[in-house]
Amino acid sequence: xxxxxxxxxxxxxxxxxxxxxxxxxxxxxxxxxxxxxxxxxxxxxxxxxxxxxxxxxxxxxxxxxxxxxxxxxxxxxxxxxxxxxxxxxxxxxxxxxxxxxxxxxxxxxxxxxxxxxxxxxxxxxxxxxxxxxxxxxxxxxxxxxxxxxxxxxxxxxxxxxxxxxxxxxxxxxxxxxxxxxxxxxxxxxxxxxxxxxxxxxxxxxxxxxxxxxxxxxxxxxxxxxxxxxxxxxxxxxxxxxxxxxxxxxxxxxxxxxxxxxxxxxxxxxxxxxxxxxxxxxxxxxxxxxxxxxxxxxxxxxxxxxxxxxxxxxxxx
Numbered sequence: 001x002x003x004x005x006x007x008x009x010x011x012x013x014x015x016x017x018x019x020x021x022x023x024x025x026x027x028x029x030x031x032x033x034x035x036x037x038x039x040x041x042x043x044x045x046x047x048x049x050x051x052x053x054x055x056x057x058x059x060x061x062x063x064x065x066x067x068x069x070x071x072x073x074x075x076x077x078x079x080x081x082x083x084x085x086x087x088x089x090x091x092x093x094x095x096x097x098x099x100x101x102x103x104x105x106x107x108x109x110x111x112x113x114x115x116x117x118x119x120x121x122x123x124x125x126x127x128x129x130x131x132x133x134x135x136x137x138x139x140x141x142x143x144x145x146x147x148x149x150x151x152x153x154x155x156x157x158x159x160x161x162x163x164x165x166x167x168x169x170x171x172x173x174x175x176x177x178x179x180x181x182x183x184x185x186x187x188x189x190x191x192x193x194x195x196x197x198x199x200x201x202x203x204x205x206x207x208x209x210x211x212x213x214x215x216x217x218x219x220x221x222x223x224x225x226x227x228x229x230x231x232x233x234x235x236x237x238x239x240x241x242x243x244x245x246x247x248x249x250x251x252x253x254x255x256x257x258x259x260x261x262x263x264x265x266x267x268x269x270x271x272x273x274x275x276x277x278x279x280x281x282x283x284x285x286x287x288x289x290x291x292x293x294x295x296x297x298x299x300x301x302x303x304x305x306x307x308x309x310x311x312x313x314x315x316x
Contacts, residue, residue: 014119015091016042017147020050022089023068024061025176031074032081039074046072058304060148060177079109087172089141091119099128107132115165115172117141121193124186125158136162141169142190143178149303151179154190204267207277214280230306231313 015031019042022029033039047069054065061068075081082088088106092098099118106116116138118128129138140156147153153173157166166182173180183190189197199221206212212220228237235245242248267273281287285295 012042012091012093014143014145014147015089016046016049017143018089018091018119019072020046020068020148021060021176021178023071024059024063025172026061026063027071027176029072030081030085031072032076032078033074034076036076039076043072043074056304058308078105082106082110082114085110085114087115087117087169089117089119094120094122096123096127099123100130103129103132103138107134110134110137112137115139115169117169119143122189124188125156125161126186129158135160137165139165139169140190141173141180142192144192146300146303147178149300149307151177151307152192153178153180154183154192155180156183156186156190158186201267202263204269204273204277205264208267208273209264214277215284231310 015033019029019031031039031042033042050059050065050069053059059065059068088110090099090102090106092102099120103116103118110116112134114137116129116132116134118125118138118140119142120128120140121142123140125138125140128140129135132138135158138158139161140154142154142156144150144152155166155169155173170180170182181191187194203217203221207214207217232240238248239245242251278287285291
């Protein structure tokens with residue numbers, strides 16, 4: 001018998017992905033939105049996506065598509081959406097005041113057991129949950145787009161979040177097949193975006209300074225660093241590229257520090273460089289809805305196949 005639960009989420013892409021993930025773990029899901037058409041469209045998109053995933057052998061969980069679909073329903077009433085909930089996953093647009101308004105509403109109607117979780121990618125928990133009576137039950141669970149194919153979830157607590165809240169959310173994410181990481185204290189950008197922005201920043205500088213073309217820059221990542229980073233992180237890479245971490249730092253720390261000192265200022269991401277990068281990207285993928293959507297589908301198929309390979313690989 002599936003665990004009974006309900007979750008609050010808007011019915012956009014991230015909300016639909018969360019609904020599919022929770023259903024894959026056998027949980028009942030209520031998909032909440034303020035517009036009926038949004039809910040209707042979301043349920044139809046989920047049905048199509050799950051049917052496709054099952055046909056291609058990529059559906060997550062032990063239940064079939066129809067059984068998973070039967071666990072997902074929609075509603076327009078926030079009180080109904082959270083009734084009996086164990087976990088509420090907010091997915092409204094990235095607007096601080098809107099999110100605070102939603103959490104203030106939820107704070108008035110939830111009990112002392114449900115977890116309140118935000119999908120925000122950049123807003124700090126101390127901003128989102130300030131002043132809530134149930135602040136100990138609040139945290140950020142930041143997924144990576146597209147969440148169904150990229151399993152990482154960053155768990156970021158408010159300074160007053162109870163450790164049990166983090167533990168419960170960690171266990172839930174593991175149950176639905178995600179890979180949760182504990183961010184021990186809040187920081188702008190959390191962890192994933194800080195790493196991502198560091199890569200983007202240096203990539204931009206290298207193109208701006210005429211060191212490499214935009215297309216070759218992307219090749220360095222897709223056919224170079226990205227190949228191994230799909231399976232091991234930068235710290236384990238260091239460990240394996242010498243006789244352990246101590247050996248690596250002894251050999252290469254001076255060279256790393258020398259190169260790091262040559263890094264330039266934060267780019268403006270504008271002007272001639274953005275035109276140059278845009279032109280190169282549009283040669284590969286024209287920036288119209290049809291071409292972008294087709295390329296995203298290709299990307300998601302690649303991620304799907306990579307996820308299947310990673311599941312087949314032994315963890316040790």
